[in-house]
Amino acid sequence: MSVFEVLEKFLDEKEKQPYPVHQYAFVSPKDITFSEHVRAACESNMCGRYGKSWTCPPGAGDWRDLAEHYRGYGNALVFTTKHDIEDSFDVEGMAAAAKEHAKVDEAVLKLLEKLDEPYELSGAGSCSVCTECTYPDAPCRFPKKARRSMEACGIDVVALSRHCQINYTNGTNTVTYFSIIYY
Numbered sequence: 001m002s003v004f005e006v007l008e009k010f011l012d013e014k015e016k017q018p019y020p021v022h023q024y025a026f027v028s029p030k031d032i033t034f035s036e037h038v039r040a041a042c043e044s045n046m047c048g049r050y051g052k053s054w055t056c057p058p059g060a061g062d063w064r065d066l067a068e069h070y071r072g073y074g075n076a077l078v079f080t081t082k083h084d085i086e087d088s089f090d091v092e093g094m095a096a097a098a099k100e101h102a103k104v105d106e107a108v109l110k111l112l113e114k115l116d117e118p119y120e121l122s123g124a125g126s127c128s129v130c131t132e133c134t135y136p137d138a139p140c141r142f143p144k145k146a147r148r149s150m151e152a153c154g155i156d157v158v159a160l161s162r163h164c165q166i167n168y169t170n171g172t173n174t175v176t177y178f179s180i181i182y183y
């Protein structure tokens, strides 16, 4: 099977995933907007992950190199999950939702792992595959499972959502997370 065929099957069975995919679109990576402003916001370290993972600045690499790298792929699947939270201050609910979203990332990567065709995922926030990241002392343990932060790459998710006609937000007391699979 090709990556596209596996992704189609994944989407056909999206209700069976660890958490249901809410919306999705296939796009050309060339249509993804990479922005130095997004990267700068990421580097301001609001999440506290700066310098703590291979998937976050500075270990993630220069955003311009990342943009060129991802634009080298021919295709991409963008998908979201939508989660209910108590209110816009529900930090614990957002963290729990991020974990549910990461389970979907892991499920799709598991489906792809036996394929020879190249693919990569960038997702919502810092990689959470290992309890403690090896950064900066040793190479990434699981480069095929690692999730590079979309913000670290400088991806403008608002522009991406408009391009894909996917909702950036999904209403009061919800949080929406995005991922991209490049192939």
Ligand code: SF4
Binding pocket: 053, 054, 055, 127, 128, 129, 130, 131, 132, 133, 134, 135, 139, 140, 141, 142, 143, 145, 146, 147
């Ligand atoms: S897979 Fe593990 S070592 Fe690699 S970036 Fe993620 S947390 Fe770090």
